[in-house]
Amino acid sequence: MARPPRLSSWLLARTLGWSRHEFLLGDLDEEFMRRAGRAPVRARLWYTRQAFLAVWHVGFRARHRGAAHPVRQGDSMARQIRADVRYALRLLVRQPFYSAVAVSSLALAVAANGLVFGLVDNLVLNPFSFPDGDRLVSVGSTFPRLSADEGFIEQHSPAEIDDMRRADSLVHVAAFDLGNRAVSTPTSAENAFTALIVDDPLPAMGQPPALGRGFTAEELTPGGPSVAIISHGLWTRLYGAAPDIIGRAILVNSQARTVVGVTARESSLLGSDLWIPWGGQTTAVPRNRRQFTVIARLAPGVSLAAANTELSTVALRTTTEFGGQFPEYEGWRLRAVTWTEALTGQARGPAMLLLGAGLLVLLIACANVTSLMLTRLTARRREIAVRLALGAGTMQVARLLTIESLAIAGLATAIGLLAAQAAIGPVVAMLPNQIANFGSPEIDLRVIGYAALVGLLAALVTPLVPVVQARRPALQDALRDGGTSTVGRQRLRTALVVAELTLAVVLLVGASLLLRSYARIQNVDPGFRSDQVLTMRMTVAWERFSGAGAAQEFFADFIGQLRALPEVETAAATSQFPPQLSFSMQFRVDGAPQTTETLPNAAVTVISSGYFDVLGVALRHGRLLDDRDRAGAPTAVVVNEAFAARFLDGASSGRLLVGAQSTAAEVVGVVADTRNNTLLRPPQPEMFVTMEQAGANNQFFLIVRTTTEPMAALPAIRRTLTAMNPDQPLYLIQTLDQAIAGSLASQRISLALVAAFAAGALIVACVGVYGIVSYWVATRAREIGIRIALGASARQVMALVVGETSRLVAMGLLFGLVGGVLLGQLARTQLYETTPVDPVALAGVVAILAFVSLLAGYLPARRALGVNPVTVLRSE
Amino acid sequence: MPGNVLGEFEQLVLLALVRQGRDAYGVSICQDISSRTGRDVSLGAVYKTLDRLEDKGLVQSRIGAPTPERGGRRKKHYRPAAAGERALRHSLAALRRMTDGLESEWKI
Numbered sequence: 001m002a003r004p005p006r007l008s009s010w011l012l013a014r015t016l017g018w019s020r021h022e023f024l025l026g027d028l029d030e031e032f033m034r035r036a037g038r039a040p041v042r043a044r045l046w047y048t049r050q051a052f053l054a055v056w057h058v059g060f061r062a063r064h065r066g067a068a069h070p071v072r073q074g075d076s077m078a079r080q081i082r083a084d085v086r087y088a089l090r091l092l093v094r095q096p097f098y099s100a101v102a103v104s105s106l107a108l109a110v111a112a113n114g115l116v117f118g119l120v121d122n123l124v125l126n127p128f129s130f131p132d133g134d135r136l137v138s139v140g141s142t143f144p145r146l147s148a149d150e151g152f153i154e155q156h157s158p159a160e161i162d163d164m165r166r167a168d169s170l171v172h173v174a175a176f177d178l179g180n181r182a183v184s185t186p187t188s189a190e191n192a193f194t195a196l197i198v199d200d201p202l203p204a205m206g207q208p209p210a211l212g213r214g215f216t217a218e219e220l221t222p223g224g225p226s227v228a229i230i231s232h233g234l235w236t237r238l239y240g241a242a243p244d245i246i247g248r249a250i251l252v253n254s255q256a257r258t259v260v261g262v263t264a265r266e267s268s269l270l271g272s273d274l275w276i277p278w279g280g281q282t283t284a285v286p287r288n289r290r291q292f293t294v295i296a297r298l299a300p301g302v303s304l305a306a307a308n309t310e311l312s313t314v315a316l317r318t319t320t321e322f323g324g325q326f327p328e329y330e331g332w333r334l335r336a337v338t339w340t341e342a343l344t345g346q347a348r349g350p351a352m353l354l355l356g357a358g359l360l361v362l363l364i365a366c367a368n369v370t371s372l373m374l375t376r377l378t379a380r381r382r383e384i385a386v387r388l389a390l391g392a393g394t395m396q397v398a399r400l401l402t403i404e405s406l407a408i409a410g411l412a413t414a415i416g417l418l419a420a421q422a423a424i425g426p427v428v429a430m431l432p433n434q435i436a437n438f439g440s441p442e443i444d445l446r447v448i449g450y451a452a453l454v455g456l457l458a459a460l461v462t463p464l465v466p467v468v469q470a471r472r473p474a475l476q477d478a479l480r481d482g483g484t485s486t487v488g489r490q491r492l493r494t495a496l497v498v499a500e501l502t503l504a505v506v507l508l509v510g511a512s513l514l515l516r517s518y519a520r521i522q523n524v525d526p527g528f529r530s531d532q533v534l535t536m537r538m539t540v541a542w543e544r545f546s547g548a549g550a551a552q553e554f555f556a557d558f559i560g561q562l563r564a565l566p567e568v569e570t571a572a573a574t575s576q577f578p579p580q581l582s583f584s585m586q587f588r589v590d591g592a593p594q595t596t597e598t599l600p601n602a603a604v605t606v607i608s609s610g611y612f613d614v615l616g617v618a619l620r621h622g623r624l625l626d627d628r629d630r631a632g633a634p635t636a637v638v639v640n641e642a643f644a645a646r647f648l649d650g651a652s653s654g655r656l657l658v659g660a661q662s663t664a665a666e667v668v669g670v671v672a673d674t675r676n677n678t679l680l681r682p683p684q685p686e687m688f689v690t691m692e693q694a695g696a697n698n699q700f701f702l703i704v705r706t707t708t709e710p711m712a713a714l715p716a717i718r719r720t721l722t723a724m725n726p727d728q729p730l731y732l733i734q735t736l737d738q739a740i741a742g743s744l745a746s747q748r749i750s751l752a753l754v755a756a757f758a759a760g761a762l763i764v765a766c767v768g769v770y771g772i773v774s775y776w777v778a779t780r781a782r783e784i785g786i787r788i789a790l791g792a793s794a795r796q797v798m799a800l801v802v803g804e805t806s807r808l809v810a811m812g813l814l815f816g817l818v819g820g821v822l823l824g825q826l827a828r829t830q831l832y833e834t835t836p837v838d839p840v841a842l843a844g845v846v847a848i849l850a851f852v853s854l855l856a857g858y859l860p861a862r863r864a865l866g867v868n869p870v871t872v873l874r875s876e
Numbered sequence: 877m878p879g880n881v882l883g884e885f886e887q888l889v890l891l892a893l894v895r896q897g898r899d900a901y902g903v904s905i906c907q908d909i910s911s912r913t914g915r916d917v918s919l920g921a922v923y924k925t926l927d928r929l930e931d932k933g934l935v936q937s938r939i940g941a942p943t944p945e946r947g948g949r950r951k952k953h954y955r956p957a958a959a960g961e962r963a964l965r966h967s968l969a970a971l972r973r974m975t976d977g978l979e980s981e982w983k984i
Binding site: 025027031033049054055056058 | 947
């Protein structure tokens with residue numbers, strides 16, 4: 001005998017009870033039998049289809065109509081919870097509006113938090129994946145006599161690193177310098193950011209290489225074999241991840257080096273792609289030539305604090321021993337910090353700001369869901385009261401509500417993570433290269449964990465107030481029905497909505513301050529023309545240009561050829577260009593009284609002729625640098641106005657003694673200031689010297705003013721270079737406008753995220769306003785009806801509702817503005833020429849909030865106008 | 877106005893019962909409506925309507941004996957109750973009155 005399809009009959013048996021649906025089930029079987037006799041396959045299809053339709057019509061929909069809670073006394077705990085879960089899910093399906101609002105506001109919050117955590121965790125808190133990473137340290141050094149700044153990268157001399165090695169609390173102390181090398185294959189030449197290794201850093205990093213090994217002691221001694229270790233990225237990019245790379249020779253600055261190792265994919269030494277032995281004699285380096293970076297591990301069982309105590313005695317010993325010879329050692333401090341903090345410490349402030357903003361959004365969403373739950377609880381107070389009357393404990397009611405909020409939060413977390421996944425790509429695209437290379441923000445397991453935690457927190461917090469409230473209503477009142485004793489709850493909801501508005505306003509204040517500050521930055525006159533300028537960097541092989549002035553000659557030659565191109569208006573070489581300078585030097589003005597022990601410090605920019613033309617910087621006094629200022633001639637410098645005002649008493653001439661060797665230099669001209677200390681800060685004093693007079697330097701930026709769109713000139717520039725030297729790579733290619741944008745990335749990301757959060761918070765808070773005003777209108781229907789019956793005009797009714805809305809909004813605004821201004825103090829460092837009480841920004845917030853929330857109150861107001869006095873009065 | 881206003885599908889089900897006399901049951905009603913109206917009618921939908929009509933007292937039912945083809949389940953036969961026939965007549969009369977005076981293409 002034929003049998004009905006098994007899956008379908010199982011489904012029917014699960015969903016439709018035998019006793020209630022005996023006849024339907026019987027009919028299905030009988031008809032199946034009849035049909036199976038003639039066309040078995042079609043009979044099965046028919047049965048399956050009918051089964052699913054029956055489940056839909058009879059099972060699913062009918063059950064929802066009643067939504068009776070199927071928990072019975074004496075059921076096991078697990079069974080009760082299962083029943084609660086089913087009940088919660090059904091309620092969610094039955095009330096799509098409620099569910100959609102609750103889920104979407106929480107999902108928004110989870111997305112915001114997931115996104116921010118994904119960025120912050122991968123870029124700031126845990127960008128590296130070294131084993132036992134919190135014991136990996138770098139050592140920073142501060143010379144109070146020179147400056148208050150603590151430096152980590154390229155800040156130590158070999159002798160000082162040997163001092164550190166005396167501290168037993170550090171092990172695997174490794175030193176390296178940083179530079180650039182050209183790695184060429186038969187088809188291409190690429191610039192590789194290079195670590196010049198003094199000691200093998202692999203033991204400190206604790207991550208074995210992917211292939212091969214680290215450097216041996218022999219390879220690291222001067223004159224050792226010519227070897228190299230390459231990064232996983234370079235291995236994949238240039239050598240197609242060839243498994244036989246070990247032992248092969250690669251061309252570094254046109255010289256063959258044997259590859260002995262490939263680093264693990266997840267380990268990065270400051271983003272370097274190539275490691276080669278430093279190759280010098282460390283003992284030959286003077287104590288004050290500080291160009292090495294330290295990576296080390298804390299000795300087993302030693303805390304960071306203990307290591308720092310030991311380092312301070314080490315520094316003290318050096319001060320005593322060498323303070324006479326090198327006065328800068330007075331007050332010298334050494335401090336070990338974790339590798340992560342050394343590299344990302346500066347980003348912590350903005351990162352925490354964003355995490356905080358994310359949590360504010362979460363709080364708002366929680367308040368919103370709580371408020372929604374309270375509303376629904378009012379509608380369900382009979383059900384709850386019946387449950388309590390029938391002996392359900394508070395625990396059971398709490399369990400029911402918690403499971404409901406868990407269901408909402410679970411769904412919201414999933415949706416929120418998907419949204420964060422979608423959003424993280426565009427946000428990462430806003431990161432400047434040097435940050436993006438650092439880590440790769442993604443929605444990984446840690447982010448999912450964080451989001452789950454956030455969701456769980458929300459799920460546990462939201463039902464707290466409703467549970468307490470559910471316990472409260474006098475049973476008889478609620479059972480009697482129609483009881484209007486909900487004043488307390490209404491007040492509570494009002495408080496929640498005001499809290500939501502307050503938090504939203506805080507975020508809005510933050511966003512508008514950031515926006516205003518960003519607009520101010522955009523309007524800053526940088527002092528140079530950034531349009532139509534292409535910038536790039538070129539490092540020439542010093543092996544090839546070792547003769548005095550050879551490298552400079554190559555650059556000058558290249559610039560000369562560039563200027564002949566039709567795409568190029570003019571071009572120049574420079575060691576750095578605004579808006580961000582990094583290289584500065586100590587100097588003193590000859591003849592000026594030395595007022596402080598610390599010598600003044602000014603940016604030193606080494607340039608070729610044409611530099612001021614490319615950037616459009618005007619000459620104020622004297623002359624610009626030109627062909628007269630060649631090697632061998634008396635050193636001439638041009639200074640900017642900030643320099644002249646601060647150090648030359650506004651004069652346009654003077655004699656300077658610059659650098660460690662106190663090289664004498666004559667000031668021959670003064671040029672206009674540029675924003676050279678980022679767009680955000682006033683111009684810092686700057687000196688310019690020609691590359692011929694500055695001496696050995698094998699790497700410069702090229703700045704090219706183009707006649708076309710800047711990037712369009714690149715192919716011609718590359719062709720010119722290839723004709724001169726096919727192995728010479730160009731790197732860090734970007735337009736000057738992009739460089740400026742990159743320098744503002746942190747501001748732009750903060751602004752974009754906080755603005756997005758504020759918008760989300762505003763939407764959520766408005767839903768809250770809408771909900772409570774609607775409810776208010778519903779409970780006052782009778783009063784409104786009477787007013788209309790007594791002749792109140794539409795305008796008066798409208799005013800009544802709008803008045804109620806304004807009361808909420810005004811409270812939210814008041815608290816929010818105060819909170820925003822207070823929190824604004826914390827964000828001060830992120831603001832540019834904008835105080836936390838910026839009137840324009842705050843007025844903007846007031847306008848936006850007033851507009852949006854009155855919109856939220858408009859719909860309920862319309863409903864109030866539609867109240868029919870007759871209906872309302874009769875219903876009582 | 878009598879209390880029972882019939883929905884369209886309820887009308888169809890009641891009409892099928894009237895046509896089939898005493899032995900109507902789920903599948904036969906389903907097939908009758910399908911074949912005459914060309915509509916795709918599911919057994920579940922028919923049963924839901926029958927349950928509702930029975931609740932309202934518009935149909936009566938009689939329960940038959942269980943058979944092996946039905947997996948040992950009993951069979952329920954339906955017929956219109958007096959109230960059901962009355963409600964159906966009202967509905968049809970209303971339709972007919974509304975079409976009075978219209979052109980023939982609207983006649984029922």
